Amino acid sequence: MSIKANFAKLKTVSDMAWGQYAFSRDVVNNKIDDAQRREFIRRSYDCGAEEARRIKEEYGDLGPEMIAENMGMKLIEKTGGDTKERFMFGQFNMPNKISLYVDNIRKTEHMMFDREIDRSLDGVRLRDVIISHELFHSIELTDKTLYTSSVKIPLWRFLGYTHKSGIYALGEIAAMSFARELMDLTLNPFIFDVVLIYMKNDDRGNAATKKILAFDHKQLSE
Numbered sequence: 001m002s003i004k005a006n007f008a009k010l011k012t013v014s015d016m017a018w019g020q021y022a023f024s025r026d027v028v029n030n031k032i033d034d035a036q037r038r039e040f041i042r043r044s045y046d047c048g049a050e051e052a053r054r055i056k057e058e059y060g061d062l063g064p065e066m067i068a069e070n071m072g073m074k075l076i077e078k079t080g081g082d083t084k085e086r087f088m089f090g091q092f093n094m095p096n097k098i099s100l101y102v103d104n105i106r107k108t109e110h111m112m113f114d115r116e117i118d119r120s121l122d123g124v125r126l127r128d129v130i131i132s133h134e135l136f137h138s139i140e141l142t143d144k145t146l147y148t149s150s151v152k153i154p155l156w157r158f159l160g161y162t163h164k165s166g167i168y169a170l171g172e173i174a175a176m177s178f179a180r181e182l183m184d185l186t187l188n189p190f191i192f193d194v195v196l197i198y199m200k201n202d203d204r205g206n207a208a209t210k211k212i213l214a215f216d217h218k219q220l221s222e
């Protein structure tokens with residue numbers, strides 16, 4: 001299948017399937033049963049959307065960049081950010097720094113256009129998705145009472161000591177949900193994760209697409 005056809009299909013994937021996909025990449029995934037995982041996914045989507053509504057009420061519907069600036073964030077444009085495993089697109093650093101890897105963002109925008117997948121992506125600006133996504137991470141890292149930062153699961157027990165860990169996937173799901181609500185999108189911005197994988201190479205992009213569509217198929221047949 002062409003990359004264009006893949007994205008047309010990815011656009012129809014359910015929120016739950018994207019959540020399952022996010023969990024499949026989390027090291028704690030095998031410690032969690034399916035019912036628990038579904039609950040985590042639903043509550044993370046709710047958490048992100050709720051925070052976005054709260055922020056819009058407080059700052060107005062100004063768009064991610066202006067909102068970030070009004071919240072005291074410093075947006076720093078960087079070049080580079082290419083590792084063997086993946087390209088970097090954005091990063092949040094305490095207390096208020098959001099780095100944007102502008103070369104990678106620009107290259108990705110060209111790729112989306114050249115390979116005709118931009119229409120499947122509703123013309124959404126990648127830069128805005130990244131700013132929104134990182135903005136959520138800034139909120140969850142400063143508010144320890146937030147759902148995604150408060151959930152901990154026991155990883156191992158030893159001599160009466162229990163080591164507990166947070167769950168990375170929760171923050172990723174909530175950050176995407178936050179971006180969708182903040183930007184009033186109809187698509188699930190998780191789809192951009194796959195765009196970024198295609199930037200590294202087509203084989204990996206195709207493999208990720210296959211895996212996500214399998215999660216979606218599993219949801220539908222249940």
Ligand SMILES: [Zn+2]
Pocket residue numbers: 133137171172175
């Ligand atoms: Zn993230």
